Amino acid sequence: MEGSPSAVKAPLSETAKEMVKNALLRKSGGEDILEEYKSENSLKHRTRSHLVNILASDMTERHGRIPTHKQREKYVLGIIKRFPALKDPFSPKGYVNQDFNLLFGAETSSKLLNKWDTTFKLKIIKEATQLTQSTDPCRLLKAAERQPESNGMLSYSKRTKISPTDAAERMVLFHKSCSSIDERLKEREGKQPFILAVGRTCNKIDTYYVAVDKQLIPCHATSSLSAFDELFKCHYVFNLSYDESLVHLYMFVQTTVFNIDVTSTEESLCVRELRAKILNDNV
Incomplete structure (x- = not known):
């Protein structure tokens, strides 16, 4: 029915996108990451590492030391939607290890x-x-x-x-x-x-x-x-x-x-x- 909560609920991709933006704005250096992407349409390797570290910290603060698989996937989706130039898995800009780190943590990844x-x-x-x-x-x-x-x-x-x-x-x-x-x-x-x-x-x-x-x-x-x-x-x-x-x-x-x-x-x-x-x- 029009006007019902289900009719106006934002898609998961949009909520994930805003979640990533808000997480960056709350953390030191996060606004610089948004500005670099806005001006360059890309992120340097060091900046991307900083991005992953910020979001991993935010995810732990919000969901505990062991977030669920769905919670991790939402952060990855948010990165793809907030920084679409980084989403191409077939580009030299692809960083498989960093994305896996965000899903499972650096200890598991190594x-x-x-x-x-x-x-x-x-x-x-x-x-x-x-x-x-x-x-x-x-x-x-x-x-x-x-x-x-x-x-x-x-x-x-x-x-x-x-x-x-x-x-x-x-x-x-x-x-x-x-x-x-x-x-x-x-x-x-x-x-x-x-x-x-x-x-x-x-x-x-x-x-x-x-x-x-x-x-x-x-x-x-x-x-x-x-x-x-x-x-x-x-x-x-x-x-x-x-x-x-x-x-x-x-x-x-x-x-x-x-x-x-x-x-x-x-x-x-x-x-x-x-x-x-x-x-x-x-x-």
Whole structure:
């Protein structure tokens, strides 16, 4: 009915937009952020970091130390609406890590990079050596054991069915730097994100991208682990589903490494069993 509260209620996007503006006006330096965007139609990297810090502080003050997922999403929506030039996920101005930080906090965001070498890597390799050793797992395991700390990529051969190698190729695609990236992207079907590693050879990677729907997001990554970190985070920042063939891998990373929605996510038995083995293994 006209004049009823539901008829005049502002859309969520507008309330989120005003929420972000008001939060900035309440905090020191927030008005400078609004003025910089108004004059430049963009924000410097340092300014964007300050923006995220201000809004994360405001969100904690208003909703407590652990805001709900919907509350976090409202802040992200408010940023997109208040600063529309920053919303393009396929622009070099995209900052996947900062958006993920706003959703889950800096401590959660840093878990993969901080804990992989010290907590997970050796235990997962140990677990893999106890599996039935077909050709594909052997090749991947040997590559993982000798993979260098920086710009090393694995070389995979194509198969006609989903195997460990095919699953890896759905996650990482190598592109030789002297050939056309556009043509390479056209060869890839599906909309799920993947890593495009560009270099002279598979073992000499110069640049990493996360490819989403045939568009490229430049990674800040300097290693394959960092690139995977950004690949995983893109699913949350852009609200994307996991690739069906990689869902167990991503579920493991989500719940066991990042500890996101552990109690509310429907995991497979194999993921729960692997988590128990990894976290209870003192090696």
